[in-house]
Amino acid sequence: MKRIFLAGLFVSSLCFVEPAYADLQATITARQKVFGVEHIDPKTGDLPKDKVLFSWISNSTFAAAIEGRIIYLDTYVTRLEVESGRTPIVIKDMVDLAPQSILLGHGHGDHADNAAYIAGKTGARIYATAETCGVMVQDLQRMQNDPAIMNDAVAKLDSSAKIDCVSVTSAGSTPGTEILQLDVLEPNACVIAFRHLHSVAVPPDTSFPPTPVKIILDPRDAELFPKGVALTPDEKAPSPATGQMNLETAGKPGGGESLFFSFILRSGSHFSFVWHNSAGALKEGKGQGWDGTPEDGRRIVAILKALPPTDLHMGTASSGNFTNNGLRDLIQYQEALKPKIYIPNHLTTGTATREASSMSVYAGYLKQLDLMNMPREQRPVVRWLIDPTDYLKPIVFDTADAIWENPKKAGLIDHLCKQPGGEVHFD
Template sequence: MIAARQKFFGTENINSRTGEVRRDRVIFSWTTNATLAVSLKGRVILLDTYLNRLEVAPDPNKPDLRRTPISVDDLVQLHPEAIFLGHGHGDHADNAAYVAKWLNIPIYASPETCDVMQLDVARMAADPNTANGGAKLVPNARPVTCLPVVSRGSVPGSEIHTIKQLEPLACIVVFKHIHSGAVPTDTSFPSFPVQNIGDPREPDLYPPGTCVTPTKANGLQGCLGNPPFLTPVKGQENLTTTGFGSVAGSPGGPISLFFQFVLRDSHNFTFVWHNTTGPLKEGAGSDPGLPSPTVGAHLFSIMDALPQTNVEFGSIVSLGYATNGTRDAIMYQQHLKPQIYVPIHMTDVAAVSSSLEFKKAYVQAVLAAGGPRPEIRWLVDPNDFLKPMVYDPSDDRWDIDGRKKRVHEFCH
């Protein structure tokens, strides 16, 4: 645990005897795509559990040239107390059931994604894992603790709930929003095109290794866990989720949750995390009640009413980038008004190492759109993996006038 926490949060922030993370800071560590390891004043959680380019680690005596120098075992050894899933697609929910089972910790998700977590447990419990000597993938086939945070089949924005996992340290507000999607070009918005192209040096810098997941997706952006599955070799295990499609009648994957975390301290340091960014203006999506611009407008009104955001971790990538660039991300910010914006959902959907192309389009569009212009702290893959982002929640910068009334309204 000590080594894993030092890896994610920085040696200087970890007690080398106990493994405790310093209790006067909030620390975020990006672990690919939209996955973050977070320590809130020493309370450790995971936001998503997916790892891009998950490859078998080399011999300890050989150079580690993996693009993602993280294993699922690192997530287990981190010893988080809970997992929060923004939605159930594999590039977010892979590994969640595995980590939760070994640590006996809860997953917070939609009820449809919780259904899929139980299917994942059953599949892993039945896996003979002969390639690795028959070791159990999960301790047993009993259901994982997965706690649904919204009602099954509900319309996005129709419910706003709080989660008590981090009380009395922090209030967690959650509601359903809309998964990213493509809509026609919005001619009223000053959108700039995104070139979804990666660094041509990728094959030389990060030659593909052996994917942990035994599939045919062994290319440079492979290791996604998409079938057809092959016979595994030593070191390969299928820890992925089955939530990319409709599973046993459950829509699962695209049902998307928006989370806000509010510390109950003097300044109420507040951050939001949404691992997808939908076309709310059109209200386009597959959830009940959609498509509906009225539902989208209601979601914006919820964001308007939330306690003001200090730091937003939000997906810069949308399935609609080809028609509307970074419009959807900017429209979320027009209502959240964050002080700082940290973009996520890079390494999947977006081409690996395309981050700076999205930055260029975003900077052009946010200036032309007017309105809020948050300080941006851009992440570039893979260079910014496991670089601790450390915030002092007692800094006066986070003390926003009038916020305590909103905190009371949402977190009473």
């Protein structure tokens, strides 16, 4: 579905110098909406320096505040209404939040839509694959040539705006062979990223039966969104309605080339988390666009095991392999990472997991853990997300809490996190 939004919702002039919003009150309001009034300084818009906060925007998209530094993990919004609705956020909120950076797990539209527009408005730096960086440049140029955007006095982009995009991996690279330390959150946190595998269907794994889960959609949808009431304009119409604009991404080439991100704070108890919006077939070493071998999967598993101990795993619950192998691939990522806590993503769009099917997937996840005989003591604490109940509900972690302490962390920071912008070597 084409992502088309109402430009007329902008009510104040959008002008950025650095990735910091010039309209302070608009930024404060947006941050209070996304991260909670209790976490925002009402005069400055600042966030706590001793906490990490996440706010689920939908699908695999989160706004994150890491010791006061705001980033987006993906930028797509499921059913982004022209006014606040099921997904209680509009594009103005995403711009007003004034993110410093945007991290894209991969370039498909259900992850990267809106990214070029937000970056063009805010100056936020994008971190993506080389292929997706190229597409982001094309997306911004298209939008700068779109009359529906440029003729709107408030929503228009600056004609001189450019995309600042860091290529985490080179074009056509082999998964797991290029590992980069990003400067995105320095000096607060070390961020390590590498290409892994996008989900793909592989033959059923005979080592355990498939997950017996029936996806049940939310029966409220018929009442919440009656048939015939469009949430977006008819994409087959010859032109968008007055005041509306198209913020989708072209998504090609390289849309399926996926990145895995690992974060560890340099201060406090060294809170750590990982985020990825797809999960490939590690056992077979295959992913969308990568017809690999088990060796490719083993290479990625070795990296996952070598990363700093993982406190929080934010990983996809949707997979192109769901029909054949359930949530096997996700759990094999967890077997390597051994996280303390699991928060799912990719719950509102994608293969098998659509809007309001969250609890069905949760049941499947728990059953899959049993089928794969994961010991109870190794299973993460689950903080499941439900659409639309959990949108924009702050998830807060105290970075000084002793629960995150692990003697391995400080040593790994010194060993792995030596050169922001440079390659990481596990030896």
